[in-house]
Amino acid sequence: MLGKLDWSAIPFDQPIPLIAGAVVLFGILAVLIWVVVKGHLPYLWHEWITSVDHKRIGVMYILLASVMLLRGGSDAIMMRIQQAVAYQSQGYLPPEHYNQIFSAHGTIMIFFVAMPFVIGLMNLIVPLQLGVRDVAFPTLNSVGFWLTATGALLVNLSLVIGEFARTGWLAFPPLSELSYSPGVGVDYYAWSLQISGVGTLVAGINLVTTVLKLRTKGMNYLRMPMFCWTTLASNLLIVAAFPILTATLAMLLLDRYLGFHFFTNEAGGNVMMFMNLIWAWGHPEVYILVLPAFGIFSEVVSTFSGKALFGYRSMVLATMAICIISFMVWLHHFFTMGAGPDVNAIFGIASMIIAIPTGVKIYNWLFTMYGGRIRFETPMLWSIGFMVTFIIGGLTGVLVAVPPADFMLHNSMFLVAHFHNVIIGGVLFGAFAGFEYWFPKAFGFRLDDRWGKLAFWFTFLGFYVTFVPLYVAGMLGMTRRMQHYDVAAWRPWMFVAAAGMAVLTIGVICQIVQIVVSIRNRDALRDRTGDLWDGRSLEWATSSPPPVFNFAFNPDVRGEDAYWDIKSRAQQQSLEHEVPEYHDIEMPRNSPTGFVCAFFATIMGFALIWHIWWMVILGGIGAFATFVVFAWRDHDEYVIPADEVAAIDRVNIEERRSLVSMAGTV
Amino acid sequence: MNLLDPQGPVAAANSTILVDSVFIMLAIVVPTIIAILGFAFWFRASNPRAHFQPDFVYSGRVEMVVWAIPALTVILLGGVAWIGSHQLDPAAPVPGTGSPVRIQAVSLDWKWLFIYPDQRIATVNTLTVPAGAELNFQLTSSSVMNTFFIPQLGSMIYTMNGMVTKLNLRADSEGKLQGLSAHFSGDGFPDMMFDVDVISPLAFPDWVAATAKSDAVLNEESYKKLMQQGIEKGRPTYRLDDPRLFDLIASQHIPPGPGPELISDAGRPHSGGHDAR
Amino acid sequence: MSMTATAGRAHADPHHIGLVIEHPGPAPKRIVTAYGFWVFLLSDIVMFSCFFAAYAVLVGQTAGGPKGSEIFDQRNVAIETVCLLLSSFTCGMASIAADVRNRFWFYLGMAVTCGLGVVFLAIEFREFADLVSRGYGPSRSAFLTAFFSLVGCHGLHVSAGVLWLLTMMAQVFAKGFRADVLRRMMCFALFWHALDIVWVGVFSVVYLLGSGV
Ligand code: HEM
Numbered sequence A: 001m002l003g004k005l006d007w008s009a010i011p012f013d014q015p016i017p018l019i020a021g022a023v024v025l026f027g028i029l030a031v032l033i034w035v036v037v038k039g040h041l042p043y044l045w046h047e048w049i050t051s052v053d054h055k056r057i058g059v060m061y062i063l064l065a066s067v068m069l070l071r072g073g074s075d076a077i078m079m080r081i082q083q084a085v086a087y088q089s090q091g092y093l094p095p096e097h098y099n100q101i102f103s104a105h106g107t108i109m110i111f112f113v114a115m116p117f118v119i120g121l122m123n124l125i126v127p128l129q130l131g132v133r134d135v136a137f138p139t140l141n142s143v144g145f146w147l148t149a150t151g152a153l154l155v156n157l158s159l160v161i162g163e164f165a166r167t168g169w170l171a172f173p174p175l176s177e178l179s180y181s182p183g184v185g186v187d188y189y190a191w192s193l194q195i196s197g198v199g200t201l202v203a204g205i206n207l208v209t210t211v212l213k214l215r216t217k218g219m220n221y222l223r224m225p226m227f228c229w230t231t232l233a234s235n236l237l238i239v240a241a242f243p244i245l246t247a248t249l250a251m252l253l254l255d256r257y258l259g260f261h262f263f264t265n266e267a268g269g270n271v272m273m274f275m276n277l278i279w280a281w282g283h284p285e286v287y288i289l290v291l292p293a294f295g296i297f298s299e300v301v302s303t304f305s306g307k308a309l310f311g312y313r314s315m316v317l318a319t320m321a322i323c324i325i326s327f328m329v330w331l332h333h334f335f336t337m338g339a340g341p342d343v344n345a346i347f348g349i350a351s352m353i354i355a356i357p358t359g360v361k362i363y364n365w366l367f368t369m370y371g372g373r374i375r376f377e378t379p380m381l382w383s384i385g386f387m388v389t390f391i392i393g394g395l396t397g398v399l400v401a402v403p404p405a406d407f408m409l410h411n412s413m414f415l416v417a418h419f420h421n422v423i424i425g426g427v428l429f430g431a432f433a434g435f436e437y438w439f440p441k442a443f444g445f446r447l448d449d450r451w452g453k454l455a456f457w458f459t460f461l462g463f464y465v466t467f468v469p470l471y472v473a474g475m476l477g478m479t480r481r482m483q484h485y486d487v488a489a490w491r492p493w494m495f496v497a498a499a500g501m502a503v504l505t506i507g508v509i510c511q512i513v514q515i516v517v518s519i520r521n522r523d524a525l526r527d528r529t530g531d532l533w534d535g536r537s538l539e540w541a542t543s544s545p546p547p548v549f550n551f552a553f554n555p556d557v558r559g560e561d562a563y564w565d566i567k568s569r570a571q572q573q574s575l576e577h578e579v580p581e582y583h584d585i586e587m588p589r590n591s592p593t594g595f596v597c598a599f600f601a602t603i604m605g606f607a608l609i610w611h612i613w614w615m616v617i618l619g620g621i622g623a624f625a626t627f628v629v630f631a632w633r634d635h636d637e638y639v640i641p642a643d644e645v646a647a648i649d650r651v652n653i654e655e656r657r658s659l660v661s662m663a664g665t666v
Numbered sequence B: 001m002n003l004l005d006p007q008g009p010v011a012a013a014n015s016t017i018l019v020d021s022v023f024i025m026l027a028i029v030v031p032t033i034i035a036i037l038g039f040a041f042w043f044r045a046s047n048p049r050a051h052f053q054p055d056f057v058y059s060g061r062v063e064m065v066v067w068a069i070p071a072l073t074v075i076l077l078g079g080v081a082w083i084g085s086h087q088l089d090p091a092a093p094v095p096g097t098g099s100p101v102r103i104q105a106v107s108l109d110w111k112w113l114f115i116y117p118d119q120r121i122a123t124v125n126t127l128t129v130p131a132g133a134e135l136n137f138q139l140t141s142s143s144v145m146n147t148f149f150i151p152q153l154g155s156m157i158y159t160m161n162g163m164v165t166k167l168n169l170r171a172d173s174e175g176k177l178q179g180l181s182a183h184f185s186g187d188g189f190p191d192m193m194f195d196v197d198v199i200s201p202l203a204f205p206d207w208v209a210a211t212a213k214s215d216a217v218l219n220e221e222s223y224k225k226l227m228q229q230g231i232e233k234g235r236p237t238y239r240l241d242d243p244r245l246f247d248l249i250a251s252q253h254i255p256p257g258p259g260p261e262l263i264s265d266a267g268r269p270h271s272g273g274h275d276a277r
Numbered sequence C: 001m002s003m004t005a006t007a008g009r010a011h012a013d014p015h016h017i018g019l020v021i022e023h024p025g026p027a028p029k030r031i032v033t034a035y036g037f038w039v040f041l042l043s044d045i046v047m048f049s050c051f052f053a054a055y056a057v058l059v060g061q062t063a064g065g066p067k068g069s070e071i072f073d074q075r076n077v078a079i080e081t082v083c084l085l086l087s088s089f090t091c092g093m094a095s096i097a098a099d100v101r102n103r104f105w106f107y108l109g110m111a112v113t114c115g116l117g118v119v120f121l122a123i124e125f126r127e128f129a130d131l132v133s134r135g136y137g138p139s140r141s142a143f144l145t146a147f148f149s150l151v152g153c154h155g156l157h158v159s160a161g162v163l164w165l166l167t168m169m170a171q172v173f174a175k176g177f178r179a180d181v182l183r184r185m186m187c188f189a190l191f192w193h194a195l196d197i198v199w200v201g202v203f204s205v206v207y208l209l210g211s212g213v
């Protein structure tokens, strides 16, 4: 009846996950009860859960990423403590638990923190920057988000029901095959990623189409803000790379569920094929994450330097070069397989070649600052912190791309330090910069400065205190994924790293405090202009938060840095005074499709993990029915009458006009 | 286990390349970091002496330089990578004094088996080798993937079931080193550390003779017992019954090692690593 | 609030890009939908390539089981191929009928497409069932694993296509040739033709090359 599921699936003998799970469950319940009692449920349902507004969906993506960051961060704290204490002892985490933690940490951080954070920011901002009203496929957008959330839910469910994979975040066979991992852990891993992978693919298709086919009048390719370019590149990579992940995990699942032999030791299966396939996705994946971050830094550095981006064309070229080359280097993840010197050398050099466009980007940001008037607002701090940190990560990256050096550093703590150096210093710093920069756009009030800067400094310093010791430990021969160790020389470095983790944690706390404080003081922090940073691209041309329809008129772009251009012209001719004629606007209707789809996907995923076949069929039928009902819909748009558009827009124009005239008198 | 304290020619060459590459890159990375901090500081909005040039957003000459700097660095490093990959290919010979020692390493769950086919002996979790001689490793795995790595001797390499990888090393001075598995292989993974005893070439035959007197015999049967999941804290030695044992393992004539035994259906397998403790 | 805008540049082309054909604005919905679906199809083809790659890697790994030439039945495959190619033609007919809003030819085209699809699936199913009953199921060897997965993956796509086809017929029946229904019809037709192209790949790589060995 319930497949493999029975009471022994609940880890009553392991207090930590049980308590953690209970706390989370309790938290969720408390929030739910509060929502229902306070009567917020209809609001949530109509304004958020069923919303197909790209801004709302973007915000939900970011919320998901932030919550998951806390979960992944807790894992990190537990691991750092374990490695600090587990010298010549078992520490406090037995291997079967420790191994789940590092696997869950990696999986969550990549798929449910970094991915939704950047996808959320792209969703939120790109249509605004392109001067359009929504993405190409608004309902699918919502489906994509909810499927990602389903994946996250399943991963967290494994905390209390059953177990998570104990194989690392890429689940290499044969360890992940049924004979060596007979539990449900790998199944949790694979099904969550399959489901959220579909969500990511949908988001990718959506954003590619949006950038290529939905741009306002005059928004030529070479006038798009850098963030739109990197969004395009990143989503092209998603479309080309995620199907590889889907296929690879499907093969692993076929091995596990139906006794196939893709990657088994027996009957001619081939482990090396898995390594090749997974890294053919995995290397592009790191650029899927970091390219949008590059875009964010480009926007931030140019805005806060008061200059257009230096070397725009170089930047576009570099972005697209990275996009293409990133598919030609995957073998650098297994130089130590013994492929032969020619192959290793060719892939090593190809990997280094990626560093060229990346380096060019750094120099272009550098020269954007040159001759600028730099304002050190919080987003700019993150950007400068990024530039310094990322160069070091790039250095160690190129180092491990030299095969003979990698023969010593592969899988070591040094490698761990490298990729945290690029992922934290690149992707996470970028996400935070984007968060601080665009938060006022999304909510209409800015974030508290003081706490923001504190958060930056603690995170920045904490990062170095945590990860420089790992570089050293790697040089001392320490490999990754050690639940305990007996080598005295490693120990002091593990202590320092644990201390660094504490500093990092303070950074995260500062960020939470910043949000709380800012919400409390939101009236004082209110931004009525819609353009508080003196921005250059079109997202600043509308109010904060923007109306559902983004722009009352699709802006007409006449040059690069579209909004800056409009502002310059407006100043020269003083603001236009003719009263514009407003038109009705058609907007896509809300739809519960995404939520319902995700509901059935959750049921189906859970049932598949536990081999509850009747439930799988039920979920499948539900999903298909949802699809048919969605396809049957008759009216997917509603009309906002011209009067209403006019009323909303006039308020915004008033605010801006008074602002400009004030500035004129000062 | 310091990578910068190599005890053999391979490790020495690896770490030289490592250090050289770092210095080549530091030569441009350090000035760039200084420039970032310097520009950011000088062009701060509150500095009245800084000259505001909002139109400085395009310069063909600067862009040439900007592409050239990383490109030149990469050309230099690419040369290092090309030459290094060929000279330090794991399978390339590492000439030494005396006759080479053949060693067949098998990663088990979760211990290392070292077979000396020519000496007709085998050891678990200790590797004893003569200083100065070329060491020819052939490696495979009994079940899941592992990586064979002795940090101070250099170059790690994967071990995979049904496949043989090759590695040549040399240890130059007598002493005790440590090796480990550098690829996660399950619950007992951290206990896959092994000792490396580098002894004098004169003492090596004595050690072989002493080991060959061992009561324990390694053959297909005892091997199958050995490959059960578990941790080995001792350092057992064996007399080798059949010098073709390694080939039987690598060619899968002896089937791959079993995984954990299940105690419940609920997907929480009994942990072998836990048990052995 | 600093209004540095005045201090900014006066011209709108600081990077000397010089152009320009002005971009006319957002594309119409029909184009956007078709474009998005194309992108999806590309991603689907990437997924198929992985299974093709796996097949190429594992084709020799028969583990003592049968080779391709021992189990492929050329006659069946020929019939399957003819079915699919014909169905692509009839699907094209249906698309044209939809464009000119002719219900009769639309239903007829779709019905024949559906019939051919079902025949294809039936033959494929029989082939699979036959192999399994002879003990040559996918767990017999890595070669059979790769064979069943590649061909089965295509078969699953065709099954999904048949379901979709039926919904399209129902939609036209209930709603007529509305703009949104026509857009979906266009996507369906793209999908069906893409499956045809994939089948040509499967046919050549698996059956033609395989029966020679
Ligand atoms: C400057 C360009 C870069 C180069 C040349 C480079 C090179 C490498 C190489 C050769 C490895 C494999 C090392 C090994 O396994 O022994 C690696 C691992 C990794 N890199 Fe990078 N990298 C670069 C930038 C990045 C970026 C931008 C990211 C992410 C945003 C990233 C994320 C990772 C991750 C996650 C791994 C480890 C994967 C694992 O084994 O679990 N790298 N890098």
Ligand SMILES: [Cu+2]
Pocket (backbone or CB within 6 Å): A272, B160, B163
């Ligand atoms: Cu191999």
Ligand SMILES: [Cu+2]
Pocket (backbone or CB within 6 Å): A282, A283, A286, A329, A330, A332, A333
């Ligand atoms: Cu990579």
